[in-house]
Amino acid sequence: MKHYLLVPILFLCVSILPAQNLDLSEFEWKNRVLLTVSNSNSSSLASEQMTVFNSNAKGFKERKLILFEIQAERYRKITFNDTSSIKTDWRYSNKPYLKYKSKKANFKVLLIGLDGGIKNTKTNKIFTQADLFTIIDGMPMRKRELRKKQ
Template sequence: MLSIFLTIPLTMHSQSLFEYQWKNRLIVIFTETSNSREFQKQMQILNQNQNQAGLNDRKIKVIHVIPDKHQIVFPEKSGWQNSNLYQKKESKIDFEVILIGLDGGVKLRETNPVEIEKLFDLIDSMPMRKAEMRRNDN
């Protein structure tokens, strides 16, 4: 997997995303507007009760990015913060979901809402997640 330093050069060095490296996995959702239909669908998937425990267990924070602003939307909702994250995204598509691993590497990019099973399966296949699960079993 490519490092986030190469694929989204701004992310771990600018704004506040650097603080999450080695602490949280990130789902970063880019949209043109705060009330995007695709964003609402993605949040509906993520906010289902049975999914929230899995998101917490996998140390996931969800960040919504629109032009000039971003906010955390899971596990707690923050206020909007000024941000240049949107301008640094690679895709010209209006909607994009990026999964960033604990190491800061981009693990997944999708231009449609992503089902929770796909996210969880991908995360659970990662070496650091496997180690976390082994530790939790003891």
């Protein structure tokens, strides 16, 4: 009989825990953020996009890029060092997906600038590395970063 009481109590405890939300404000003025948003973990566009993004970790690090892979019920953060990407564990929440998903597309990529504003969006298309780097390298703050390096 005691076991029958334990299940509803456990369910109640889990259901009142706050859902994990994705707060991008902590990256403002420090990092550019890329969001890939797909409605499933088997999206071929999402897989192809991740392959493109993982192909040049050094270029991503130089441009201060952080990537969030968002799926319908989960998300994770991916950072880059000089040679590879570092993936955090999946966090389970549908809030980021509901906030950033496209109403008309199954896959979307958003580029968010240092100021926190959305700079570019692609729906049902992938960002090539060349397109992404051209957009970023044309931004005023990136141009300033490049001048400071010289």
